[in-house]
Structures are given as C-alpha cells and as structure tokens.
Amino acid sequence: MKRTATPKLGAYAALTGVGLVAALVLGRPELVALAAPFAVVLLFGLSLERTPNVDVFLDLLGAERALQGETVEAELELRSDRDAGHVQVLVDLPNGLVAESPNPQLLRLEANVRRTVELAIHCRDWGGYLPGRFVLREQDAFGLLVHETAIERREPLKVYPRAEELRRLLRPVETRAFAGTQVPRARGEGIEFADLRPFVAGDRVRRINWRATARRGEPWVTETHPDRNSDVVIFIDTFLEARSEDEGTLDRAVGAAASLVEHYLGEKDRVGFVAFGGVTNWLTASSGIVQVYRILDSLLDAEIFMSYAWKDIDLIPVRALPPHALVIALSPLLDERAVRSLLDLRARGYDLTVIEVSPVPFASPGRSELDRLAYRLWLLRREALRSRYLRLGVPVVEWRDDVSLQVALEEVRRFKRHARVARV
Amino acid sequence: MLALAAGGLLWLCLGLVTRWSAALATGVVFLGAEQAVRLAAGPGTVDAWTPAYAACLLFSTELAWWSVEPRVASWWEPAVVISRIAAIVGMCAAAAVVAALVVLAAGAPLRGGIGLELVGVAAAFAALAVVAGLARVRVG
Numbered sequence: 001m002k003r004t005a006t007p008k009l010g011a012y013a014a015l016t017g018v019g020l021v022a023a024l025v026l027g028r029p030e031l032v033a034l035a036a037p038f039a040v041v042l043l044f045g046l047s048l049e050r051t052p053n054v055d056v057f058l059d060l061l062g063a064e065r066a067l068q069g070e071t072v073e074a075e076l077e078l079r080s081d082r083d084a085g086h087v088q089v090l091v092d093l094p095n096g097l098v099a100e101s102p103n104p105q106l107l108r109l110e111a112n113v114r115r116t117v118e119l120a121i122h123c124r125d126w127g128g129y130l131p132g133r134f135v136l137r138e139q140d141a142f143g144l145l146v147h148e149t150a151i152e153r154r155e156p157l158k159v160y161p162r163a164e165e166l167r168r169l170l171r172p173v174e175t176r177a178f179a180g181t182q183v184p185r186a187r188g189e190g191i192e193f194a195d196l197r198p199f200v201a202g203d204r205v206r207r208i209n210w211r212a213t214a215r216r217g218e219p220w221v222t223e224t225h226p227d228r229n230s231d232v233v234i235f236i237d238t239f240l241e242a243r244s245e246d247e248g249t250l251d252r253a254v255g256a257a258a259s260l261v262e263h264y265l266g267e268k269d270r271v272g273f274v275a276f277g278g279v280t281n282w283l284t285a286s287s288g289i290v291q292v293y294r295i296l297d298s299l300l301d302a303e304i305f306m307s308y309a310w311k312d313i314d315l316i317p318v319r320a321l322p323p324h325a326l327v328i329a330l331s332p333l334l335d336e337r338a339v340r341s342l343l344d345l346r347a348r349g350y351d352l353t354v355i356e357v358s359p360v361p362f363a364s365p366g367r368s369e370l371d372r373l374a375y376r377l378w379l380l381r382r383e384a385l386r387s388r389y390l391r392l393g394v395p396v397v398e399w400r401d402d403v404s405l406q407v408a409l410e411e412v413r414r415f416k417r418h419a420r421v422a423r424v
Numbered sequence: 425m426l427a428l429a430a431g432g433l434l435w436l437c438l439g440l441v442t443r444w445s446a447a448l449a450t451g452v453v454f455l456g457a458e459q460a461v462r463l464a465a466g467p468g469t470v471d472a473w474t475p476a477y478a479a480c481l482l483f484s485t486e487l488a489w490w491s492v493e494p495r496v497a498s499w500w501e502p503a504v505v506i507s508r509i510a511a512i513v514g515m516c517a518a519a520a521v522v523a524a525l526v527v528l529a530a531g532a533p534l535r536g537g538i539g540l541e542l543v544g545v546a547a548a549f550a551a552l553a554v555v556a557g558l559a560r561v562r563v564g
Contacts, residue, residue: 007445008489011452013555015485018453020548028463029530030474032548034456036526037482037519042555044518085507108503141511143489 001051001138001147009045009144012038045142053081054109056089057153058119058132064155068126068162068255071100076117076134080109088137089117092150096125096159104135125246126161126254128300130154160296161251161258164405169263170412172230172326173351180229180268188226195223231272231285231322232264234295235345237331237338238277241304242359247401249357253330254299256355256405260328261295272320273298276313276341278305282320313341313348326351332359333385346394353412354389354396361401390415425465428458436488443492452485470531478523483516 019035022028057077066072078089090104100120109115121131132154138147175184183192196212199219212220234257241250257273264271265287272285273295283291283298321327327350331338346352360382365375389396395415399408432454439447459481463471490508 006493011445011449011489013552014449015452015456016555017552019456020551022456022460024545024548026460026464028460029526030463030471031456031460033474033523033526033530034459034478034481036522037478037515038485039551039555040518040522041482041515046555085511086504105501106504107501108507139493141507142515143486143493 001053001136001149003051004146004148006139006144006146009042012042012144016042041142042144045140045144048142049140049145050082051147052084052087052109052138054084054087054136054138054149055079056134056136056151058091058134058155060131060155060157063157065158065160066123067160068123070123070159072121072123072157074119074121074131076119078107078109078115078117079113080111082111084109084138085141086139088139090135090137091119091131092133092135093121093131094129096123096127097129097131097157098122098124121157123157123159125251126159126258126300129157129159131157158297158300161255161299163259163262164255166259166263166406166409168406168409168413169260169267170326170328170353170409170416172232172324174324175228175230176270176324178229179227182228182230182267182269183225184228186226187223190224190226192225192227193222194225196220197223229267229269229287231270231325232260233272233274233285233321233325233327234260235274235276235327235329235331235342236299236302237329237333237335238275238279238302238304239307239335239338240277240332242332242334242362244362249332249334249359249362250302250304252399252401253332253357254302256330256357256399257299258296259405261299262292265289265292270322271295272322272325274316274320275299275302276311276316276338277335278307278309279303280311280315282316284317284319285322285325311337311341313344321345321350323349324351326353329354330357331355332357333382334359339385342389342394343392346389346392352394354394355405355408355412356386356396356398358398358400360398425458425461428454428461432458436484440488440491445489445492448485448488448492451488452481455481455484470527472527474527475520475523479516479520482519483512486512486515 016035016039019031019038023031023035055078059075059077061073061075063072076089076091085108087107087109088104089107091099093099100122101118105117107115107117132152134151136149136151171182175182187194196209197220199208199221203221207221209220209222236253236257238250241248243249261271261273268287270285270287271291273283275281275298281298281301283294327345329342329352331342331354333339333356342352342354360379363375365372386396386398395412397408397411399405432451435447435451435454438444439451459477
C-alpha cells in the first residue's frame with residue numbers, strides 16, 4: 001500500500017512548533033498546554049499507525065453473461081488483517097458498466113472478519129468486460145496518514161446486445177434443400193397450399209383433393225410448397241462508424257445483427273457472420289443454439305479498427321459466403337472499401353440487402369454557410385449512392401435511430417415485391 | 425484580542441469554504457495568539473482554564489479538518505461516523521488531561537533559573553524532533 005501524509009500531519013506539526021516556540025519566547029507555560037494536545041495527537045497517531053493488509057474480491061454470483069440493459073447483482077468481499085475504521089473502496093468499472101449501488105463506499109472493517117457488500121452493476125453497453133479493479137483508500141484513526149492501493153481481481157462478464165422483437169423476416173430468393181420454416185416458390189412435399197392440377201399417374205392418393213374432384217368429375221390433386229430453410233449471412237461493416245458520446249452506428253448495427261441472428265436461427269435457418277473492416281472476422285453458416293452464442297461472441301469482438309489497407313471481398317473465404325445465401329449488410333456506407341465490397345457481392349450473384357445504419361443523426365450541419373453547403377452535398381452524395389444500389393437491384397434502406405428495425409425490413413420487403421432482375 | 429479572535433474565525437471560515445488546510449492552520453494560530461495575548465495581559469499566575477481551552481481548541485481543529493477531508497460522493501455506514509466521533513472525543517479528553525498536567529507542572533513551586541530554561545528549550549526542540557522523526561519514518 002502506498003502511504004502518504006495528509007495535510008493535517010504537517011499542520012499539526014506546525015501548530016505544535018509555533019505553540020512551543022511562542023511559549024519559550026513569551027515565557028508563558030499555558031501556551032505549552034495549548035500546543036501539547038497537537039503534539040500528543042501526532043505522537044500517538046504516528047506511533048500506533050500500522051499499514052493494513054486489505055484484500056477484496058468481486059463475485060458476480062455466477063452472472064457471466066447478461067443482456068444489455070440488465071442489472072447484475074454482485075458482491076464485494078473485503079477482509080483486513082487489522083481493524084480499519086475508515087476504508088474507502090471504489091470499484092473501477094470499465095466504460096459501459098455503471099454501478100447502481102453507491103460507489104465508492106466508506107466502510108469499517110474489523111480484523112480478520114470477512115465483510116460482504118452488495119453491488120448492483122448496470123450493463124449499459126454491450127461488450128466483453130473484465131470488471132474487478134478496486135482502489136482502496138484507508139485512513140488511520142487520527143487522520144494523519146492515508147494508505148492507498150489498487151487491487152485487480154478481474155472477472156469476465158459478457159454483455160450481449162438486446163435483441164429487438166421482429167415480426168417478419170426477409171425471405172431469401174433461394175432456399176436450401178433442408179427442412180425449415182420457409183416456403184419456397186418450388187412445389188413439393190409440404191403443408192402450404194400451392195395449386196390444384198389434374199391427377200397423373202404416380203400421384204399419391206392422399207393428395208387427391210376430393211372437393212375439387214367432385215366438382216370437376218375427374219380426380220384432381222393438391223400441390224403444396226415444401227418447407228425449407230435458407231442460408232443467411234449477416235455482414236457488418238467495421239471500417240468506419242459515426243459516433244456520439246454514448247451511441248454509434250456500430251452499436252446499432254450490432255444490436256440489429258443480434259436481433260436478426262436470433263430470429264433467423266429460431267426459424268431453423270443457417271446463419272453465418274462476417275465482420276468486414278480493419279480486422280476481418282467471419283463464421284461459417286450453421287444452425288442451432290450454439291451458433292447463436294458463437295455469433296453473439298463474435299459480435300462482442302466487433303470493433304472499429306483503423307486501417308488504410310485496401311481490402312476487397314476476396315479476403316473472405318468462400319465457405320463464409322454460401323452460394324444463394326441472403327446477405328444482409330449492416331453498414332453506415334461511409335467507407336469506399338465497404339461500398340465496393342457490397343457491390344462486388346451483388347455482382348457475384350448474392351441476394352444482397354443493405355440496411356444503411358444512418359450516420360446522418362450523428363453529423364451536424366455546422367454553423368457557417370460553407371459547412372451547411374458541405375453537409376447538403378454530403379447528403380446528396382449519400383442519396384446518389386443509394387440510387388446506385390437500387391439501380392443494381394440491391395434493396396437499400398436508410399435506418400434512422402427513430403424507427404425500429406422492423407420498419408426498415410418492411411421497406412426492403414416492399415422493394416423486393418416490385419423488384420426486377422438487373423444485369424450487373 | 426477581539427481582532428485576533430475575529431481574524432482566527434475568518435481564516436477558519438475561509439479554510440472551510442475553500443477546503444484549504446493552510447487557512448485552517450492559520451486560523452488556529454490566530455486563536456492561540458488571542459489566548460497568548462489574553463494571558464500576557466492578565467495576572468502572572470497560571471491560568472486554570474487553559475486545559476479546557478486547549479481541549480476546545482483541539483476539538484474545533486479536529487472538526488474543521490474532518491470537514492475539509494478529501495471526499496467523494498460516497499455511501500458511508502454509521503459505524504464509521506460513530507468511531508470517528510468517539511476518536512475525536514477521546515482525543516479531546518486526553519488533550520485536556522495532558523494540558524492539565526502541563527498546567528500543574530507549570531504551577532509547581534520550583535525555583536526558576538537559566539538551567540530550567542535550557543531544559544525547557546531542549547524539551548521543546550526534542551518534542552519537535554521526535555514528531556518530525558516519526559513523521560519521516562512513517563511517511564517514508
């Protein structure tokens with residue numbers, strides 16, 4: 001522990017000295033009596049002082065994972081090898097975690113008695129954290145010396161982004177041959193009604209539609225759509241982000257990605273993940289609850305890493321982008337490399353959807369006329385970029401912070417309903 | 425005397441408002457000086473009220489320093505405050521006893537002289553040296 005003197009120590013020493021010297025100069029013993037208490041405080045305070053050995057642990061009570069916005073109940077365990085009447089303990093939480101309980105706390109510790117203090121930690125932002133850095137400050141009983149130390153007993157805590165409720169998801173153009181909950185345009189064994197047609201040799205009797213058969217006087221059968229699943233790849237642009245103090249486009253993109261991943265995997269689709277930016281990270285498409293946590297863990301690692309290296313889509317392994325997969329790109333469309341890569345994906349025949357996490361709310365028009373002109377030009381350029389995507393048949397929707405993700409998805413659905421095939 | 429007392433209170437108030445230790449110490453020195461002037465202007469006998477004044481001076485000084493201690497907005501438990509108040513009261517009681525002993529010693533019927541003066545000077549400097557030495561050892 002680092003030991004430092006408080007201003008009181010110097011002041012009491014000075015008062016003692018002044019009192020004794022004044023008593024000698026003036027020849028009045030009463031001044032010694034006035035100075036003596038200060039000297040006694042100093043003598044006792046400094047003689048009885050012992051450096052305490054305080055230890056502290058953080059117990060997250062098994063809560064290694066939490067959702068954004070949740071509160072984790074934790075416990076602080078403190079122990080001192082001697083009585084410490086004035087211990088300040090500060091839990092130095094990482095940015096993104098906020099203490100809901102009072103922090104720091106001023107406590108009294110008895111010798112060799114374990115003391116437990118409850119601490120509520122609010123998970124404000126998603127991310128992987130290692131809370132458990134403490135700053136301890138112990139003051140002796142006379143207030144003359146302060147012992148200060150920092151202790152690290154870090155515990156991992158993963159805070160996953162909170163998934164938004166989605167009613168309808170985007171459907172891919174192509175489905176896979178495996179069972180799922182999607183209805184393709186093709187006909188086959190399933191339960192979704194597709195059409196009626198005359199009976200031909202080889203049709204199963206159970207497929208005969210008896211009502212249609214009775215009306216037409218010849219056997220007719222019901223055709224159905226099979227139930228299929230599909231491949232979906234969530235593509236996050238991590239080249240650049242627009243950011244304010246407590247929120248940025250990457251935060252919104254990660255939140256949206258978490259929602260999409262959970263819902264697509266809930267519908268038995270195979271979902272892959274690509275974080276494309278300064279550091280490129282990917283997960284091949286798979287299904288199941290394990291894949292949810294794999295992708296969520298990868299999302300926690302998503303961060304903006306400044307890089308000037310030119311990167312294109314060839315960096316991503318072919319396995320990470322299955323053919324005919326629906327690629328949902330979440331990007332602020334701020335970096336030319338990401339813009340080009342998305343166009344490249346479209347040129348390679350992927351069913352691409354771009355959800356533009358709008359950086360506009362994070363930019364202000366400026367005060368001067370020149371700033372406002374530049375701002376308007378920037379908006380026009382963004383409009384032109386969106387038009388370019390739309391001309392190529394890529395649905396692109398500007399997702400602002402005042403609307404839900406579902407609204408953005410519905411805009412894409414509306415576009416796809418009237419879209420035509422474009423040759424790139 | 426009134427001016428010294430007023431000056432002492434003013435410095436104490438300044439120290440409390442600005443959380444400035446040096447101002448508090450100056451205020452205490454002013455209050456001690458006021459007492460010194462009172463004693464110098466009074467009769468030559470030892471003042472019997474000095475222990476009470478010494479205890480009150482230490483009490484006000486302790487409270488003043490408690491007020492300007494560096495603190496953050498923190499939660500504190502009652503046991504901390506109770507133990508602190510007990511420590512201050514104990515210190516003031518001990519201060520009164522020590523001051524009374526000093527006053528009793530001062531009132532003892534001893535014949536003065538240059539030898540006794542020198543012993544007093546040596547004791548004063550020895551006390552300061554002990555305090556300084558302890559502080560140096562403890563603070564490092």
